[in-house]
Amino acid sequence: MDMGTTISPAVLILLGPPGAGKGTQARMLEERFGLVQLSTGDLLRAAVAAGTKAGKAAKAVMEAGELVSDQIVIDILRDRLSAADCANGVILDGFPRTTVQAQALDDLLAESRQQINTAISLDVDDAAMVKRISGRFTCGGCGEGFHDSFKPPVKDGVCDKCGSTDMKRRADDNAETVGARLEAYHAQTAPLIAYYGDKGVLKSIDAMGEIDTIAANMATLVDQATS
Numbered sequence: 001m002d003m004g005t006t007i008s009p010a011v012l013i014l015l016g017p018p019g020a021g022k023g024t025q026a027r028m029l030e031e032r033f034g035l036v037q038l039s040t041g042d043l044l045r046a047a048v049a050a051g052t053k054a055g056k057a058a059k060a061v062m063e064a065g066e067l068v069s070d071q072i073v074i075d076i077l078r079d080r081l082s083a084a085d086c087a088n089g090v091i092l093d094g095f096p097r098t099t100v101q102a103q104a105l106d107d108l109l110a111e112s113r114q115q116i117n118t119a120i121s122l123d124v125d126d127a128a129m130v131k132r133i134s135g136r137f138t139c140g141g142c143g144e145g146f147h148d149s150f151k152p153p154v155k156d157g158v159c160d161k162c163g164s165t166d167m168k169r170r171a172d173d174n175a176e177t178v179g180a181r182l183e184a185y186h187a188q189t190a191p192l193i194a195y196y197g198d199k200g201v202l203k204s205i206d207a208m209g210e211i212d213t214i215a216a217n218m219a220t221l222v223d224q225a226t227s
C-alpha cells in the first residue's frame with residue numbers, strides 16, 4: 001500500500017456497541033471537522049428516494065423482502081461519496097459489517113486513489129455497560145431519567161420532580177438483553193478489528209469515561225488521521 005498518497009477527503013469508520021455513544025461522538029466530529037456521517041439505513045433511503053440507478057435496484061430488492069447486496073450498497077456509497085457535501089470527508093456508521101464488505105470498500109476507495117484514514121473503535125467495559133444500561137428507568141409522569149446506582153430517586157419509587165410513582169423501564173434494557181447485544185457486537189466486530197488492525201489504521205478509544213473527555217480524545221485522533 002502506498003502510504004505516501006495524499007488522502008482527501010477523509011474516510012473514517014466508527015465501530016462501537018449500542019450504548020457506547022457513537023451517535024453523540026459522530027455529531028461532534030461532524031460539527032468540529034465538517035465531516036458527514038453516513039449510516040447504511042440513511043444511505044439506502046436517500047438513494048431510493050432520489051431514484052438513482054443503484055437506488056432503484058435497492059428498492060426492487062427490498063420490495064421483494066430480500067437483503068440489499070453488498071454490491072448495491074457499494075454502488076450507492078460510490079454515488080454518495082462524490083457529492084459536494086462529502087468534500088471534507090465522511091464517517092461511516094454501520095458499514096462495513098464484514099471483512100468481505102471491508103475489502104469491497106477498500107476496492108471502491110482505491111478507484112479514486114483513496115483509502116480508509118482510520119477505524120476508531122469505541123471500547124467499552126462490558127460489565128460496566130450492562131450495569132449502566134440495565135439500571136436506567138424513567139418517570140412516566142414527567143419523563144425524568146433515573147438510574148438504580150448513579151441517580152436513584154430520593155424516595156424509593158417516587159419521582160423527585162413530579163411525585164409520580166409510575167416508573168418505566170425499557171423492556172430491552174434488562175441485563176440479559178444488553179449482555180446478549182454486546183456479545184453479538186463483539187462476535188460481529190472482531191474480524192473487522194483484526195482487518196483494520198492488520199492495515200495499521202485501527203485506533204481505540206476508551207468509551208466509558210465522560211462524554212467531553214471521549215470527544216477530546218476522539219478529536220485528537222481524527223486530527224492526527226486527517227492531517
Ligand SMILES: [Zn+2]
Nearest residue numbers: 139142159162
Ligand atoms: Zn416525574
